[in-house]
Amino acid sequence: MQRIPILKMGPYLLVSIQVDMDDRTAMALQDDLMEQIVRHRARGVLIDISALDVVDSFIGRMLADTAAMARVLDADTVVVGMQPSVAITLVELGLALTGVRSALNIERGMDLLRSRIEGPGIADGHHEE
Amino acid sequence: MTIGISSITLAHDHDLVAARQRARQIATTLGFDAQDQTRIATVVSETARNVIRYAKSGKIEFGIAPGDVALLVITVTDRGPGIADLEMILAGKYVSKSGMGIGITGARRLMDDFQITSSSDNGTTVRMSKIIPRRGGIRPDDIERISRELVRQTPQSPLDELADQNTHLLKALADLQDRQSELEGLNQELEDTNRGVLALYAELDEKAVSLRRADTLKTRFLSDMGHEFRTPVNSILALTRLLDEADLSAQARKQVSLIRRAAEDLESLLSDLLDLAKIEAGKVDVRETAFEVNNLFSALRGMLRPLLLNRSVALIFEDTEGFPPMVSDEGKISQILRNFISNALKFTEAGEIRVSASLSDDSRFVTFSVADTGIGIAPEDQERIFEEFTQIDGPLQRRQKGTGLGLPLTRKLAALLGGTVRVESLPGIGSTFFASLPVQVGDTGKMEEMPEGTRPESGRSNRILIIDDDETARYTLGSFASRPGIELFEAENGLDGIEVARREKPDLIMLDLMMPGIGGHEVLERLKDDPQTASIPVVMITSRFINEDERHQILGRASRVIYKGDLSRELVTSVIDEAVKG
Numbered sequence: 001m002q003r004i005p006i007l008k009m010g011p012y013l014l015v016s017i018q019v020d021m022d023d024r025t026a027m028a029l030q031d032d033l034m035e036q037i038v039r040h041r042a043r044g045v046l047i048d049i050s051a052l053d054v055v056d057s058f059i060g061r062m063l064a065d066t067a068a069m070a071r072v073l074d075a076d077t078v079v080v081g082m083q084p085s086v087a088i089t090l091v092e093l094g095l096a097l098t099g100v101r102s103a104l105n106i107e108r109g110m111d112l113l114r115s116r117i118e119g120p121g122i123a124d125g126h127h128e129e
Numbered sequence: 130m131t132i133g134i135s136s137i138t139l140a141h142d143h144d145l146v147a148a149r150q151r152a153r154q155i156a157t158t159l160g161f162d163a164q165d166q167t168r169i170a171t172v173v174s175e176t177a178r179n180v181i182r183y184a185k186s187g188k189i190e191f192g193i194a195p196g197d198v199a200l201l202v203i204t205v206t207d208r209g210p211g212i213a214d215l216e217m218i219l220a221g222k223y224v225s226k227s228g229m230g231i232g233i234t235g236a237r238r239l240m241d242d243f244q245i246t247s248s249s250d251n252g253t254t255v256r257m258s259k260i261i262p263r264r265g266g267i268r269p270d271d272i273e274r275i276s277r278e279l280v281r282q283t284p285q286s287p288l289d290e291l292a293d294q295n296t297h298l299l300k301a302l303a304d305l306q307d308r309q310s311e312l313e314g315l316n317q318e319l320e321d322t323n324r325g326v327l328a329l330y331a332e333l334d335e336k337a338v339s340l341r342r343a344d345t346l347k348t349r350f351l352s353d354m355g356h357e358f359r360t361p362v363n364s365i366l367a368l369t370r371l372l373d374e375a376d377l378s379a380q381a382r383k384q385v386s387l388i389r390r391a392a393e394d395l396e397s398l399l400s401d402l403l404d405l406a407k408i409e410a411g412k413v414d415v416r417e418t419a420f421e422v423n424n425l426f427s428a429l430r431g432m433l434r435p436l437l438l439n440r441s442v443a444l445i446f447e448d449t450e451g452f453p454p455m456v457s458d459e460g461k462i463s464q465i466l467r468n469f470i471s472n473a474l475k476f477t478e479a480g481e482i483r484v485s486a487s488l489s490d491d492s493r494f495v496t497f498s499v500a501d502t503g504i505g506i507a508p509e510d511q512e513r514i515f516e517e518f519t520q521i522d523g524p525l526q527r528r529q530k531g532t533g534l535g536l537p538l539t540r541k542l543a544a545l546l547g548g549t550v551r552v553e554s555l556p557g558i559g560s561t562f563f564a565s566l567p568v569q570v571g572d573t574g575k576m577e578e579m580p581e582g583t584r585p586e587s588g589r590s591n592r593i594l595i596i597d598d599d600e601t602a603r604y605t606l607g608s609f610a611s612r613p614g615i616e617l618f619e620a621e622n623g624l625d626g627i628e629v630a631r632r633e634k635p636d637l638i639m640l641d642l643m644m645p646g647i648g649g650h651e652v653l654e655r656l657k658d659d660p661q662t663a664s665i666p667v668v669m670i671t672s673r674f675i676n677e678d679e680r681h682q683i684l685g686r687a688s689r690v691i692y693k694g695d696l697s698r699e700l701v702t703s704v705i706d707e708a709v710k711g
Binding site for chain 2: 020021022023024053054055056057058083084085086088089092093094095
């Protein structure tokens, strides 16, 4: 069975889905991510789905569930790079992906994560200066 | 009308991926825009998942309904249990744990047409279609081109490769299994063959046993028939001898001599046959004497000269002066050499036959050789001639008569004396037969001692009683015995014989061994047990060969054993004289 690689980058985990996953691969990715979040005490997860041209209800549900679980483990999730056609299709399907933050690309996604996690700290530090 | 362009079997997770990739590829090929490609792929993914999740297996078919407004038709079928609350799902009221409900309802929105039928008997069929955005539509002719393009584009994913490799592996495995079952088959075949071989062995064993039995039977037959033949032949011989003495015309005498010669030939054949049979039956004794080879040669020379009818053949005995005396059975050695020489005489038309002897280096063996300048024997026949009843085919051979027993007999006789025979021969040049025999034969036999017969009363004419069931034998014996001073009595069976013996008190009884009723053994027993007849010497006459044990048993009570074949006037006279005078 295929496994999707998870990269650690500072307090963040980076996942770039480059293949068309079957359902088991998707579920394995979800499990791996939770495990890595705990192991690395990750604060944020960035999932790049720019290579996916089909996100059906199962993958969509998986992404939403992953974000919810990570939230419980005190990590924020941002899904980045969703193709427009995929986004449209998801909406047409009736899948709103509520609870999943998204960003247009990795850069924006990282910014989003940083502001969410470090925002208050930076502000405080700024005040101390 | 829908023309199928592709189909995928749905059973595993990866089939789902394959199905949605195929859907996307087909959508691309047909010219759908990116959005529709995603829609179509997503719908296929949703419906195919339903099949894999709930029905375990099914299939998805892609087809094109050609026309001015052509349709991509996707049919997903399964044989599963059907969708129980289809109405609820389609109404959007069903909440699935894996998001499926949304999938189906959403799918309807993504396609131009979406029909779903489901029953617990026939499974679920989803038929959906989307208008192909192509100007002028699609003609049936175009579909083939599209199909070809699809095949060409089909990407080889790692999964497909794995599946391919898997297929190859499975094929290899199947091949291996085939090979193995082939080996097992071969093994089985070998086992069968093995069993067959064992069975054949058993059969061969049986055959060997029955051959041995047949061989024994043959020997017994030869022995028995030989004796059966010998009795009449002996009678003919004895009678012709008697006739010789009679006053006959020259012509009759000639005829009688011819009869006699024929009978003698027959007798010699019979004795060869009997000798062979006796040796095979282990009934021959070696009579060991010390003798000079030179004497043996001179005796042979005397015996064989008369056979040398052909003037162009010389029979030469080489000088053996200075040879140590041999201790062996002179009679048997003589028989071996006679056979060799008469053989040589038969097959030599001109030249010489040279008989010689040489001593081995250790002086333990004498090798006699008989070399001729005859027709020779082909190498392939050289062993065969020592087999019974073998005669080599050839013009000279055909002129010669013979039983084919001579050489086998020499081989057996030589073996009996602890020696061997062999032949060296070149066809057209001549043959040399060798017999290598030990100078000192093993201590296997003894000189026979003659038991002392009881002396008869003298002073009156000699009275001889002949007890024999065979009239010819009585007559012959009587004729040989008859002369002045001899009084003959005859009895044709054992009981009569005993009776006559008691009454007449003969000086000598000549008793036949083989008689119907009470046989010679018992007659002898009774005569010796009766005080009235106990002192009368008895000579046992037999045509049957008797072995050493039997001979000893007879000689315990009888004074002598005589073979019918040996009977002659001289012998009978000497026997009578011996018995009467002591």
